[in-house]
Amino acid sequence: MKTWGQLRRILRLSSVERDVDDEIHFHLESRVSDLMKRGQSPDDARRTAEREFGDVTEARAELADVGHKVRARDARLARWEAFVHDVRFSARSVLHARGLSAMVIVLLALGVGANAATIAVADQLFFRQPSGVADAQGLHRLYLRTNASVGHLTIVRPDVSYAQYSEVIDAVGNRARFAAYTHADSIDSRIGGVRSFVRISYATPSYFPLVGARFARGRAFTETEGRMGAADRVAVVSYPLWQSRFGGDAAALGKTIEIAGERFTVIGVTEPDFAGVDLDRVDLWVPVATTPMPMAEWYKNWRVTQNLRMLARPAPGSSMDAIAATATVAFRRGGLRLDACCSDTTATMLPGPLLEALGPSVTQSAERAITPRLIGVAVIVLIIACANVANLLLLRGLRRRREIAVRLALGISKHRLLRQVLFESVVLALAAAFVAVVIGMWGAALLRTMILPTVHWATGAWNPRLLLAAVPIALVTGVAAGIAPALAAFDHDVANALKSASRTGTMPRSFLRTGLIVLQGALSVVLLIGAGLFIRSFNAVRSIDVGYDLDDVSYAYVVFRDSTSHFIDPFSSAYLEPLSAGLQQAAQRLRLSPNVKSVALSSAGTPMSGYLMAPLYDENHQAVKRINNLDPAWYVVAPEYFTATGMRLARGRFYTNDDAGAVTVVNETAARTIWPGEDPIGKCLFVSRQAKNCSTVVGVVRDTHVGNFIEPQSLAAFSPIGTTHPRTMILRAQPGRGRQAMDEMRHEIQRAIPNAEPPFVQSMLEAREPELRPWRLGATLFGIFGVLALLVATIGVYSVMAFSVSQRTRELGVRIALGAGGVDIGRLVVVQAVWPVVVGVGVGVVLAMASGRLIAGMLFGVTVADPTVIGGVAGLLILTAAAGGLGPGRRATKVNPVEALRAE
């Protein structure tokens, strides 16, 4: 082979040299013969000719040199011309088959767009370091892994208490620099007289230097300002907040803003690129020393409130693992100073990267958990789209068999032919990528607002990475889907194809084509079953009996301040007494309203939100053991609370205003835990450590769900409100009068306490909304992708059938000529459309069962093998396939046999 290659090269080279030799030879011969005609002797003539010519050897080398250049140039030119021709040919044939091309572009664009959109979101979650942070790779987090004493529940989270943070940094010393901050929380603030919720993070003074945030104006906190109990309250605002609330005015520095009633002075504005190190945006930073805990001194030593996230930058030569080990020792030692109840000697500090999504946290939010699964789902949509495109191109290849055969017979090389097919695929893929970017932009914006509404997005919806994602995906899939059919087309015998192709009435049966329809049917089933399961979970969560009523129940609380609009200590009587009197007065008035059924006052929120945490002691003064790692809940509420919220009585009775002496009502979990197997009624319970008298249990209520609906229960006790000051009003409206009652409640409270802020009024259904969000999110997102898959699969079935009908005109004509009725013909087409889908449904159900565990953790109250979902999806898909075949089927019945036969 090698010698043959060499030989060929020599031959090719020599052809330039031979031409040069021939040309020189011809010249000399001609000259010699001319000179001889003039009478010179042959020898003289040759000498003259050679002298006139010059050095022949040198000339030969020079000319051959130029000749090679010319030849190379010509070859290049020919290749370019062939390329241009092929591109033009491809573009023409794409334009010629307009319907088919449009279909391919739409299918590819949907698949690619869905992927581009999810990739854009995943990119932010998993790959993009927070912007505006210097050397983000060198910045680490410390996570805390704790084991609950009951249930052996392991929890990993990024939060520690201030006391624990201090102990850790003392222990690690100069091996690392540390900072801590709270995850941004929406806090009621007043800036320039405008009240709104602003996302605020409490940070240590070391925070800004450690992350390397740059300032557009002003400065960060000083050590003095950050010290616990500091007198100066200062704030750093983000650039966007500075722009939107201060109009980017340099005079903003030194201005006062109010956060949760406290006044802060603005001292700095960060650069636009910095919005904190979490995914969630921060609008404003204040020193952790100004934490809204009642007393800074108390917060400093308080270990239970773990709300600080630790950041560490190791000194050169120090490893994060060693630092974490030191931190673990410090943490455990600190824990020993506490009651035995709250120390955890198995707690461990774990190092993790700055990007939270890559950290060791096992208590991931549903939003973060759903994103990787969404990518999987988007890939499935893409595969379905590809299967469709491949199918369409296969059919197209069949129609072009004759054209290809003619061109092969005319001597076009397979290589060249393949290149044209490749170009066609590329043209289609690029067009699809263009549409996909538009879809992807729209989709990414949608996903962003749905999955991560509070995230600081470093870029707008237009993300150049979208193009980077869309173009390669479109090219790879488009080319893969295009080349396979082209290769299949070559398999046919040229002569045979010339004779028969595109004239044959019947379509050759193709295992590949049927397989592709089966595949997309199966994958659609998987996605739709996923969507169905999420929707069922959502409904299951929504219909959980939370132990109280949600309909018609609403509540209100008041942010109270005096006329100078100064924040008042919420524990002082100056705060509580007017509030208490006002709420009582408003309650009296509301009870007279025709819209209101009952009104109750509570010193501790609603059944869903807040409660006081209080240890319970049994009649022997023994502390009742906590269960599920939760403190017992203590509700101090008026007797009307039970009827207003619609809590259910399990045993005994609710307490009333007429009860003399200390009484209490407990929940079923408490009754079961404290007095297992005994009748709790009449038992004695000390509620809170300060209680002097034991309270008699008069009733047991059914458990209620607090906060997250699927969290385990805690013990709960209810005590009469007595002389305790109420803070919250709970109102039960007459059925269907909820809105009017809420307006009245707002109005009456404002009338009774005119110098307070307008009260915060919310219905229980609204209050439940955030808890439903993860489930709603899963249902919506999987629903969208399921519908997308169904859409793509339907388009596919429809176009394949339409194409097949148009190819089978002759066969159908013959059938009609032989007496087949319209119904027979229609059925023929529809059945052909449906049966591969039926097979696909079977395969899909098996696939869904097998992959069910991937989402099992995100489901609630439904198993993967849910017969309703499976049955519904199977029916839906088969119906859709039948609908997809119906249009082409109808067209098939309209085939005119005479024309169909004459056309050939």
Place this chain on the structure above:
Amino acid sequence: MPTDFALVQGTLDALILKTLTWGPRHGYGIARWIKDTSNETLDVEDRALYLALHRLEERKWVEAEWGMSENNRRAKFYRLTTAGRRQLKTELDRLTTYTDALFKVLRSTSAS
């Protein structure tokens, strides 16, 4: 025969292109025409002429094709391209300007 004149840069190219304005010719034909027309005054080595010819081909000012000569021998024929025709005009303009200037100096009668 010694070279009587060293040809000015580009002049040989112009001569070849001019020769081809009357139609395609082979290399020998071009050489003869230049020598005959100039009565052997413009005598260049044939080798230089061929080199120039091939370079013109490289620059796409002439195209070459193998064909049969008048005495039925295989010969390489050259033909002027459109680009070559344009080049000839440019070259002529340049040479005219050059010679005009040259002669204006050489033939001046007073040293005013």
